[in-house]
Amino acid sequence: MYADEQDRISSPASAAGSQRRPLWIDAVVIGIILLVAAVFAYRYFADFEPDYTSLPTRDSGRDSDYTSSDYDSNPGDTQTYPVDGEDSNVASAPAPLEDPEVKEQYELPEKSPQLNNSDEDLLSQLRKLSSLQGVVAWSDAQDLARRFVVLVYNLAEGDVAHRYLPLSSPKEKFRVLGQGKSLRIDPASFDRYTLYSDAFAAMDSDRAVSIYRFFYPALEAAFAELGEPQKSLHKELLIGIDHLLQTPDLSGDIYLVQPSVYYKFADPAVEALSPAQKQMLRLGPANRALVKAKLEEIKQLLLAAQ
Secondary structure: OOOOOOOOOOOOOOOOOOOOOOOOOOOOOOOOOOOOOHHHHOOOOOOOOOOOOHHHHHHOOOOOOOOOOEEEOOOOOOOOOOOOOOOOOOOOOOOOOOOOOHHHHHOOOOOOOOOOHHHHHHHHHHOOOOOOOEEHHHHOOOHHHHHHHHHHHHOOOOOOHHHHOOOOOOOOOOOOOOOHHHEOOHHHHHHHHHHHHHHHHOOOHHHHHHHHHOOHHHHHHHHHOOOOOOOOOOHHHHHHHHHHHHHHHHHHHOOEEOOOOEEEOOOHHOOOOHHHHHHHHHHHHHHHHHHHHHHHHHHHHHHHHH
């Protein structure tokens, strides 16, 4: 299945020279950039191969490739994080990582690098986060800090910036059962995501948050390039993680319709969910539970690091 990519914003340094390549995507959130949390959690949940030769606008049509029904329509209260200057328990930035013992434990560089010189150090740290063999295409690991902030910026709006994490596609094909009104996702399709979910769940959360804090000056500089002075990267990351955590959990068969070459969720309420949340649904119950548990763990560490 194929679908158009619709990034909410593009990184000026990353967009040039992109080529069509297989991705299995896209947040949190959850792979290639720090805090695979938001990035990983959405990057490896897709079943299409975006066409990188064009970048449609946010308002152009978008078809999903699945669907479902029988879900809890009340995913929980939405948590809000006030903008800078408003009273809030959430700081606009994490506390700097200055503990020499932590730096030594995680083999961090002596000093946090500047944005344009951060790729080598970031990549070295990311490779230590989890067992990602067969998941991440490290050969395309460039402009990591800028990719990360673009992913976070989009995720906070429920969007998925497909092009910014080079993750490998699942080898298995998406499968459906039935036809007509009985068309539904084959539960075997969820098994395609076990490798990714296990890798994300195995990630060292303490190390990930420590890396995030250590490299935050470079990440913050990349975020400043997006021209959103009223927002902060730290709050946008927390908003994005919350958005994924609020994905409703489905029960029973997940029914589909196929009005064109794309599949859509048969339940209009589910189809109306954000692209990031619909991609979370594609994981299946077991994998989604693993990802949500890891995201909640990372969220609490982020809040404690303020």
